[in-house]
Each structure stands twice: as structure tokens, then as C-alpha cells.
Amino acid sequence: xxxxxxxxxxxxxxxxxxxxxxxxxxxxxxxxxxxxxxxxxxxxxxxxxxxxxxxxxxxxxxxxxxxxxxxxxxxxxxxxxxxxxxxxxxxxxxxxxxxxxxxxxxxxxxxxxxxxxxxxxxxxxxxxxxxxxxxxxxxxxxxxxxxxxxxxxxxxxxxxxxxxxxxxxxxxxxxxxxxxxxxxxxxxxxxxxxxxxxxxxxxxxxxxxxxxxxxxxxxxxxxxxxxxxxxxxxxxxxxxxxxxxxxxxxxxxxxxxxx
Amino acid sequence: xxxxxxxxxxxxxxxxxxxxxxxxxxxxxxxxxxxxxxxxxxxxxxxxxxxxxxxxxxxxxxxxxxxxxxxxxxxxxxxxxxxxxxxxxxxxxxxxxxxxxxxxxxxxxxxxxxxxxxxxxxxxxxxxxxxxxxxxxxxxxxxxxxxxxxxxxxxxxxxxxxxxxxxxxxxxxxxxxxxxxxxxxxxxxxxxxxxxxxxxxxxxxxxxxxxxxxxxxxxxxxxxxxxxxxxxxxxxxxxxxxxxxxxxxxxxxxxxxxxxxxxxxxxxxxxxxxxxxxxxxxxxxxxxxxxxxxxxxxxxxxxxxxxxxxxxxxxxxxxxxxxxxxxxxxxxxxxxxxxxxxxxxxxxxxxxxxxxxxxxxxxxxxxxxxxxxxxxxxxxxxxxxxxxxxxxxxxxxxxxxxxxxxxxxxxxxxxxxxxxxxxxxxxxxxxxxxxxxxxxxxxxxxxxxxxxxxxxxxxxxxxxxx
Numbered sequence: 106x107x108x109x110x111x112x113x114x115x116x117x118x119x120x121x122x123x124x125x126x127x128x129x130x131x132x133x134x135x136x137x138x139x140x141x142x143x144x145x146x147x148x149x150x151x152x153x154x155x156x157x158x159x160x161x162x163x164x165x166x167x168x169x170x171x172x173x174x175x176x177x178x179x180x181x182x183x184x185x186x187x188x189x190x191x192x193x194x195x196x197x198x199x200x201x202x203x204x205x206x207x208x209x210x211x212x213x214x215x216x217x218x219x220x221x222x223x224x225x226x227x228x229x230x231x232x233x234x235x236x237x238x239x240x241x242x243x244x245x246x247x248x249x250x251x252x253x254x255x256x257x258x259x260x261x262x263x264x265x266x267x268x269x270x271x272x273x274x275x276x277x278x279x280x281x282x283x284x285x286x287x288x289x290x291x292x293x294x295x296x297x298x299x300x301x302x303x304x305x306x307x308x309x310x311x312x313x314x315x316x317x318x319x320x321x322x323x324x325x326x327x328x329x330x331x332x333x334x335x336x337x338x339x340x341x342x343x344x345x346x347x348x349x350x351x352x353x354x355x356x357x358x359x360x361x362x363x364x
Numbered sequence: 365x366x367x368x369x370x371x372x373x374x375x376x377x378x379x380x381x382x383x384x385x386x387x388x389x390x391x392x393x394x395x396x397x398x399x400x401x402x403x404x405x406x407x408x409x410x411x412x413x414x415x416x417x418x419x420x421x422x423x424x425x426x427x428x429x430x431x432x433x434x435x436x437x438x439x440x441x442x443x444x445x446x447x448x449x450x451x452x453x454x455x456x457x458x459x460x461x462x463x464x465x466x467x468x469x470x471x472x473x474x475x476x477x478x479x480x481x482x483x484x485x486x487x488x489x490x491x492x493x494x495x496x497x498x499x500x501x502x503x504x505x506x507x508x509x510x511x512x513x514x515x516x517x518x519x520x521x522x523x524x525x526x527x528x529x530x531x532x533x534x535x536x537x538x539x540x541x542x543x544x545x546x547x548x549x550x551x552x553x554x555x556x557x558x559x560x561x562x563x564x565x566x567x568x569x570x571x572x573x574x575x576x577x578x579x580x581x582x583x584x585x586x587x588x589x590x591x592x593x594x595x596x597x598x599x600x601x602x603x604x605x606x607x608x609x610x611x612x613x614x615x616x617x618x619x620x621x622x623x624x625x626x627x628x629x630x631x632x633x634x635x636x637x638x639x640x641x642x643x644x645x646x647x648x649x650x651x652x653x654x655x656x657x658x659x660x661x662x663x664x665x666x667x668x669x670x671x672x673x674x675x676x677x678x679x680x681x682x683x684x685x686x687x688x689x690x691x692x693x694x695x696x697x698x699x700x701x702x703x704x705x706x707x708x709x710x711x712x713x714x715x716x717x718x719x720x721x722x723x724x725x726x727x728x729x730x731x732x733x734x735x736x737x738x739x740x741x742x743x744x745x746x747x748x749x750x751x752x753x754x755x756x757x758x759x760x761x762x763x764x765x766x767x768x769x770x771x772x773x774x775x776x777x778x779x780x781x782x783x784x785x786x787x788x789x790x791x792x793x794x795x796x797x798x799x800x801x802x803x804x805x806x807x808x809x810x811x812x813x814x815x816x817x818x819x820x821x822x823x824x825x826x827x828x829x830x
Contacts, residue, residue: 158781158785159781159784159785160781161777161781162777181784181790182781182784182785183784183785183786183787183788183789183790183793185785186784186785186786186787186788187787191785192785194782194785197782198776198778198779198781198782200779200782200783200796200797200800201800201801201803202799202800202801202802202803202804203796203797203799203800203803207796208783208786208796211788211792211796212783212786212787212788215786215787215788215789215792216786216787255800255803256800272786276786276787
């Protein structure tokens with residue numbers, strides 16, 4: 106029997122406050138694949154990201170989300186992260202007074218600390234953690250002062266996105282959703298962030314890039330492109346689909362889809 | 365000796381008690397005879413006995429305050445006002461009765477003394493049982509004694525200053541303390557001497573229905589510096605304990621004093637404390653106040669800015685959990701021009717806990733070019749917790765710059781989700797948000813105390829996630 110796909114969404118109907126936003130989404134992503142999910146504002150892309158990550162305010166009416174063949178919908182957001190799933194937020198939250206380093210230490214310990222057999226978790230040695238943090242920051246060209254700043258407090262748009270990528274680097278997830286990672290970035294910041302993602306990506310992982318625009322996909326190249334309209338994936342294809350969307354917009358698909 | 369029945373201590377780690385094997389324990393209640401007896405037992409000069417008796421009159425005349433917290437359950441006749449556990453104050457821990465020494469060991473005091481303190485006072489019930497000061501500081505003329513010893517050894521200084529910053533009739537609890545005070549610290553730092561390592565006093569209540577009334581007087585001479593730290597705990601009982609201290613501080617020209625409190629009273633303790641400092645020309649007074657535990661705390665550390673260039677600061681953290689009320693704040697009184705003050709108050713309320721910020725900034729007529737800033741932030745951890753803010757301003761001068769901001773926030777779902785999406789459990793996420801909230805105060809503490817404050821808060825947080 107072959108291995109289950111890394112990530113699968115099956116017939117997902119879900120929404121918030123009783124309102125259905127996702128109306129039957131199916132998506133399969135295997136290891137080594139980068140998929141792009143495109144679509145206009147309000148089509149349900151970010152809702153999908155939140156539901157996969159386990160946001161408690163969203164409700165699932167029907168369907169499953171499978172990670173390595175296991176339905177994760179009953180798991181808390183923390184448990185999903187511990188399994189190796191990661192969401193890079195479009196709008197990362199500010200946590201005043203909590204330094205980046207302290208936060209990352211707790212996150213790394215939570216995800217990578219091993220059970221000590223006594224109901225607790227082994228901690229990563231502080232020295233090992235500091236070494237790892239320094240290496241990852243160097244790799245991503247992030248200044249060392251970043252570590253002592255409070256989490257996302259007073260960060261520019263670009264810094265917030267780089268902070269997300271640093272978290273991804275530290276937690277080493279296998280499946281990542283990048284939610285509008287390109288939004289609010291100028292050309293240079295977009296390049297820096299994309300280079301970071303490309304450095305971190307390897308064939309043993311998979312990624313789902315959520316974006317409005319083609320421009321991110323010039324830097325991070327997907328093999329598969331999907332278009333979401335009104336809570337459904339209405340078209341799937343290769344990279345050429347993104348180019349077609351860039352040229353024609355979403356309207357032609359709306360007409361096709363509503364037939 | 366009768367062993368105590370087991371009491372459910374909950375999350376409060378310091379709720380244990382020792383069996384009583386005391387040198388002297390007064391009867392309950394308070395009257396002239398009791399006050400006279402305390403003074404006689406201490407062998408005090410006549411003027412002090414009169415000071416006490418006059419204070420008792422003030423106490424008896426003044427009504428119990430009806431503002432602030434609910435004091436209706438406090439029965440003054442159900443309190444022991446004077447308990448002497450040991451015969452004398454020890455100069456080494458070996459002089460201290462074994463069971464009391466054990467208690468302070470459990471509280472980590474001898475260990476801290478060795479690691480990072482320049483001097484230690486340890487008070488158990490009414491009397492200080494242990495006192496020490498590093499020899500080099502003693503040689504520089506620093507005096508660090510318990511207050512009773514100071515009255516014996518330096519009566520002229522005590523008489524000159526005691527009751528000048530907080531007169532006995534200042535308020536009902538200052539009057540009570542002035543009548544029955546016992547123990548507390550006396551600190552004198554001579555001109556130009558900088559005590560770089562903190563002095564610490566630790567106040568432990570042990571007996572049920574105990575009242576502890578320590579009296580502290582700190583005098584910082586010109587261009588001198590001292591950092592004084594106090595910690596407090598008590599056993600958990602079903603009846604009330606009372607802690608009512610008076611702390612008076614004088615900081616002379618160019619001097620600086622920092623007074624740090626990490627109190628962690630048991631949930632049956634009324635903590636009704638008057639703390640006030642006078643800061644003279646270019647002097648700085650800083651109160652760093654961590655209020656954990658207690659049934660009700662009413663405490664508003666004050667700085668009177670007496671001469672130009674004086675600066676006052678209060679940084680406080682209050683944490684109210686189930687059945688607790690922290691009514692805390694600060695007072696800044698600008699008497700002179702060109703003085704400045706800052707109040708930063710952070711409160712956290714959990715369960716049925718209630719936190720109140722109550723503060724006053726007063727600028728006297730003629731005190732021009734005053735700068736004052738007040739920031740009070742409240743964090744609510746759940747739906748049932750409560751916070752109130754009473755920021756009073758009395759400004760009699762026009763040339764002033766006064767800033768005030770207050771925020772109330774709930775731990776946001778988005779913050780919890782963000783941290784959880786990085787693998788952090790809900791409980792750890794909540795703790796991390798709370799630690800971050802108090803960080804502006806914690807970072808002002810010496811590392812050991814910052815760690816202690818965070819640890820105490822983590823203990824209070826346990827079980828906060830359903």
C-alpha cells in the first residue's frame with residue numbers, strides 16, 4: 106500500500122457563525138509539491154487556511170482534513186502544529202512584552218521536545234536553542250536584534266512576514282500554508298521573504314501558497330495552481346493557469362463556473 | 365504542641381504553618397492595657413509609649429474606611445496584636461529556633477542571602493528573629509537594623525524622623541500601626557554611600573488570627589543609594605489575618621531609593637499598608653510593587669516631591685484571583701516646581717478576582733513645570749473577573765504637563781490562536797501573554813525577583829484553562 110498523501114481536504118463545508126463559506130472543497134497535496142490557491146477577496150482562501158490550522162471560531166459542517174492520512178479536525182491548533190503543520194499568517198498578531206527568542210524557545214520546545222516518559226516534555230538545551238536560532242537568523246539574513254524584540258510589536262509589514270518565515274525555519278514543519286505572504290511587501294521585501302522560503306523548502310515537504318497575484322509565483326514556483334471562487338475550487342491546472350489569470354482576471358472563470 | 369489539621373492549600377505554596385512554641389503571645393483584642401504591655405515588654409522610652417497611646421486614641425476615634433475594599437468582615441477584637449516567637453534576634457541563623465529557621469529555609473531566604481543580598485532581616489510574627497548586614501557596608505556607616513533595635517541603639521534618629529512622613533493620625537491603619545508597631549526595618553545610608561546590592565526583609569505570619577504591624581523607616585542621605593526589597597507570606601487559615609505596615613522614607617538631595625515589594629499573602633489576609641516617601645532636591649524615589657495574594661489589599665505607595673528636581677516613580681503589578689480584591693495604586697504629590705513623576709500600573713484579574721487601580725496625582729499651586737504621567741493597564745483573563753480604575757487628579761497649577769492613559773483588555777482569542785498555532789498549549793499561551801503583560805515591571809526587578817514574580821504568577825495561573 107502506498108503512503109497516504111501528506112495533506113488532503115475532502116468535501117469540506119465550513120464557515121463561521123453559522124454561515125457557510127466553504128462549499129465543498131477537495132484538494133490533495135503530496136510531499137514535494139507546491140500548490141498555489143488563487144482567487145479574489147472573499148472567495149474563502151483564508152477561511153480554508155484558518156480551518157486547516159484549527160481556529161476555534163470556525164465551524165466545520167461536513168468533510169475532512171487529513172494530514173498523513175489522519176483526520177485532524179478534532180485536534181487543537183497546538184496539536185496540529187506539533188504534528189508538523191504550519192500556517193504563515195497574513196496578519197500576525199502582536200504579543201506585547203514577549204520577546205521573539207522567548208516565544209520561539211517555548212514554541213520549539215512544544216513542537217520538538219520529546220516526551221520524557223513521565224508525562225512531561227524534554228526541553229531543548231538553551232545552548233542548542235541559541236545556536237539553532239543564530240544559524241536560522243543568519244540563513245534568513247535577519248539581524249540579531251530581532252531576537253530581543255517583542256513579538257510583532259512595532260514590526261513593519263516586511264518584518265512581520267520575515268518573522269513568520271523565521272518561525273517556520275525554527276519549527277521545521279512538513280506542510281506549510283502561506284497565507285498572502287506577499288501582501289503588504291514591496292518588491293525587495295518580497296524577494297527577501299521568497300528567498301527565505303525557497304531556502305527552507307525541500308522535497309520532503311509540501312506547501313500551499315495563498316495569493317491574489319501572480320507576482321509571488323515568480324519567486325516561489327508552484328507545480329499546481331487552483332482557483333477558488335465562492336467557496337469552491339473551480340479550476341485547477343499548472344503554472345500557466347496563474348499566468349492566464351494575470352492576463353484575464355477572474356471574471357472569465359466566474360462566467361464559466363456559474364454555468 | 366497540637367498539630368494543625370490539614371487544610372487544602374490550593375495552589376498557594378506558602379500556606380503551611382508551624383506549631384506554636386512561643387515565648388509570648390498576647391490575648392486577642394486591643395486596648396490601653398495591651399499597648400502599654402507591648403511597650404513595657406520592649407522596654408521602650410516613655411516618649412514611645414506616649415506615641416503609642418496617643419495613636420491608639422486616633423485609631424479608636426477614626427471610623428473604618430468605607431471606600432476601597434470591603435472591610436466589614438474584619439473584627440479588630442479577633443486579632444492577636446503581639447506575638448513574640450523567639451526570645452531574641454539572631455545574628456546567625458543558628459541563633460534562630462530550629463522550626464523558624466526551617467520555615468525561612470523553605471522560603472529560600474538563607475540561600476538568597478548568600479547569593480545576592482547585602483543584608484537580610486527576617487520577621488516572624490511580631491518580632492525580627494534574624495538580622496544581618498555585610499561587614500563592608502557596616503564599615504561604611506550603613507545601618508540596617510530591625511526597628512526595635514534601632515530604637516534602642518539610635519533613639520535620636522528614630523525620634524527625629526518617625527511619624528514625620530506618615531503622622532499617626534494620617535489614617536485609621538497608620539494609627540493602628542503606630543499604636544502596636546513591632547519589628548520592621550530601619551535603614552540609614554550615609555552621605556554618598558551607594559549600596560549596590562539589595563537589602564531584603566522578609567515578613568512571615570504564622571499564627572491564626574495574627575496581626576503583623578511592622579514599621580519601617582529608611583533614610584537616604586545626600587547622593588546615597590539603596591535598594592530595599594521586602595517579601596511577605598502567611599499560612600492559609602479559614603479565619604482572618606491582618607497585616608498593617610507603615611513605611612516611611614526620606615530621600616535627601618541627590619539621593620535615590622528603590623523599594624521593591626513582592627508580597628504573596630494567603631487568601632485570608634487583610635493587607636492594609638501605608639507607604640510614603642519624601643524626595644528632596646534632585647532625589648529619586650521608586651516604588652516597585654508586586655501585589656499577589658491576600659483577601660484584600662489596600663495600598664497606594666506615595667511620593668511627596670518636596671523640592672525642585674525630585675522624581676517619583678511607581679511601578680506596580682497586581683494579580684487578583686478568586687475571592688481576592690487588589691485595591692492598589694499610587695500617589696504623587698508635587699509640592700515643588702520642576703518635579704516629575706511616573707505611575708505605571710498593571711493589573712490582572714482572574715475568576716472572581718477584582719483589581720482596582722486607585723491613584724492620585726496632585727500638583728500644588730506654584731509647582732510649575734511639573735511633569736506627571738500615569739499609565740494603567742488592566743488585563744482580564746475571563747468573563748467573571750473585574751477591574752475598575754479611579755485615577756484622581758488635583759491640579760492647582762497651570763504650567764504643568766500631565767499625561768494619563770488607561771487600557772482594559774481581555775486576552776484576545778487571536779493572540780491565543782496565534783501562539784497555539786505554533787504548537788504552544790493553551791495554558792502555556794495564556795501564561796506567556798500574562799508574562800508579556802507584566803514585562804515592563806518585571807524587567808525593572810533584579811533577575812532573581814523577576815524570576816520569582818513570574819513563577820508566582822505561573823502558580824496562580826495553574827488551572828486557569830478549563
